[in-house]
Amino acid sequence: MQVLVIGAGVVGLAVARAVALAGHEVIVAEATGGIGNGVSSRNSEVIHAGMYYPTGSLRARHCVHGRRLLYEFCTSHGVPHKKVGKLIVAVDEKQTAKIEGIAKQGEINGVEGLEFLGGNSARAMEPALYCVAALLSNETGIIDSHSFMLALEGDLEDRSGMIAFNTPVQGLARTAQGWEVRFGGAEAGTLLVDAVVNSAGLGAQTLARATEGYPEARVPRLVLAKGNYFGFQGKPAFSHLIYPAPVEGGLGTHVTLDMAGRMRFGPDVEWLDAESYTVDPKRADSFYASVRTYFPGLPDNSLVPDYCGIRPKLTAKGEPVADFLIDGPAGHGLPRLINLFGIESPGLTSALSIAEEVVGQLD
Secondary structure (H helix, E strand, O other): OEEEEEOOOHHHHHHHHHHHHOOOEEEEEOOOOOOOOOHHHOOOOEEOOOOOOOOOOHHHHHHHHHHHHHHHHHHHHOOOEEOOOEEEEEOOHHHHHHHHHHHHHHHHHOOOOEEEEEHHHHHHHOOOOOOOEEEEEOOOEEEOHHHHHHHHHHHHHHOOOEEEOOOOEEEEEEEOOEEEEEEOOOOOEEEEEOEEEEOOHHHHHHHHHOEOOOOHHHOOOOEEEEEEEEEEOOOOOOOOEEEEOOEOOEOOOEEEEOOOOOEEEEOOOEEEOOOOOOOOHHHHHHHHHHHOOOOOOOOOOOEEEEEEEEEEEOOOOOOOOOOOEEEOHHHHOOOOEEEEEOOOOOHHHHHHHHHHHHHHHHO
């Protein structure tokens, strides 16, 4: 079977690798000139443990299983990563109840290594921290996401898979022989394949609408939520990731560390009508206010705009958070077509697990 995967982000590459490992021919069509140039290059690079997500959801299942697969993959492929651990902190009794709920959900989801701490115990671990209680997640880590994607690409190419860069897919049509793919770029044309996986990230809905026979009613709306990050000018104040109790639309403005040891804050949630990748320096004011609730020693003038990313959300402000949407033949009725919608956080952590499900649906 010849399979076309559309999009060379972390999920697309994981899917393509899994398809190749299953013995199929694989081509990845990527609209840009390199891997991971979209959503995958603009995140916190956190390996999530899986305690936030509703019971039985795809997010819960793929995050927990994907995280275990990801640590194994990083070890076997030499991908830089570190299991630094995370503290989810409460600064008052209302937030304490919220993180107690997260701890219970983590147990339901099968997350290992969760410990509920009092404020004194948490501050003993992180002296710069203010909190009245905290949930320690020992399984949370950080990863060099680009190295992860390079390793996925390497496995794909070792099994004769290939990536066609600067090849935007413009439409799909079902024929008696398979799927006819219309693509643009310098060498525009058509290609006939047996199966298609739409992992186009922010472009997934547009591509689904350009797929003949795919029901318009099954295409979910795309809601753009920008997450801004600010870098910290100074020596890192924490050795763990620090997360406040979750907020609407995201997990709160948290402390992340990268593999080089730098500390940054983010992401916040900025709802957009159109894509924008500039960080407004004025948003630092809200960062200082939110971060100082748990890091009161954050110095003035210590934050600088760093980068931002856009979450491909399926639900808007004030609405319940949507689950991942993996729409395969059993749902839409078209053979050997899988559309991936709304694969935002914890998409990086979940990538290898999502890839297993996609291969299962194709087979």
